[in-house]
Amino acid sequence: MRLQLGEGGLKQIRESPETFRRMIPRLVEGGLGARVWGGLVQIAEVRLGEPLGLQGSLETPIDWEGAERRLTEAVNQAWLRRNETTMREIEQELAVLVPDDGSPGEAALARALVRMSYGQRALFDRRTHQRRTMMVARLTYAFPAADLLEGKDAEDLTAEILDHLRRASGVVERSIGHAELLRAGGGRVSELPELVRAGMARSLGEEAWEEMQEAGSAERLPEESRQALEAAIGRVLLNEMYRGLIQAVGDRLWVDYLTQMEGLRTSIGLEAYGQRDPLVQYKSRAFDMFSHLQADIRSAVVARLFRSPAPGRPNVAAPARLPSGEAPASSLAPDQASTKRRRRRH
Secondary structure: OOOOOHHHHHHHHHHOHHHHHHHHHHHHHHHHHHHHHHHHHHHHHHHHOOOOOOOOOOOOOOOHHHHHHHHHHHHHHHHHHHHHHHHHHHHHHHHHHOOOOOOOOHHHHHHHHHHHHEEEEEEEEOOOOEEEEEEEEOOOOHHHHHHHHOOOOHHHHHHHHHHHHHHHHHHHHHHHHHHHHHHOOOOEHHHOOHHHHHHHHHHHOHHHHHHHHHHOEHHHOOHHHHHHHHHHHHHHHHHHHHHHHHHHHHHHHHHHHHHHHHHHHHHHHHHHHHOOOHHHHHHHHHHHHHHHHHHHHHHHHHHHHOOOOOOOOOOOOOOOOOOOOOOOHHHOOHHHHHHHHHHHHO
């Protein structure tokens, strides 16, 4: 540990080395205490996102009980300031999102709920010496949720969560199906994309799907049949989203896995220097890496699944209009297409 002595300390070493030797434990204690105290203050400021206004050094001998009281009081004061600021920001945003002149709809209440949970905070980046903003969570539900879960059986809780997810999935399916029907020419079944219609035959069955096609429009169907149609459409679109999500995640992680396997194949011969069989080590490590790959794919799919936006109509984007007399690049010869691209680039 580095000790800051100065000229006075060097002079004392020359005059009385024995006295300085007895002072070394106190100097070490003071230096270690300053590091611990500075680390505690820094951690608290990072977690709170607020400066505590505490000094980075303590007088020796260190009064740790007094230091604890100072840190606790500073944290409580910063937390109170944070709560007051957060409540003031939420009130201002609710005044804009929820008008006073009428009863807000479900969409307005949902937007207000989301906006309440997150906010922007300005901070100073010490590395770039610039002011920037970041999205922060205003409301943390972990501790209230822990209070609600206290004393619950694990199996009952698992069943309750799975039931909630199934019901939420049904609501999402009907919502997506309803939006897709509205986009399909005011509910005309024949206007649905080919991908959706093919999936509907598998989801509802050929006979039920033919009856809905004969009706022509979803508005002519009974309420129960219309809800079943919306749920089936949403289920088809969600399944396509799931396939695309799994394919995207699996493709990226599979490429990383192949790269790691190539590195392992190149370096596994070095195991012979440690008196280990390279073939046995290769099989063992390859098995562990594949197990990790499967776990990474599962966790990445689940993580992205809860953040993915709702799927829209697939393959319905109209091609961009080209100037009169100009053919699409895909219909040109390779040399002509590259010429077009170079012209656009310049």
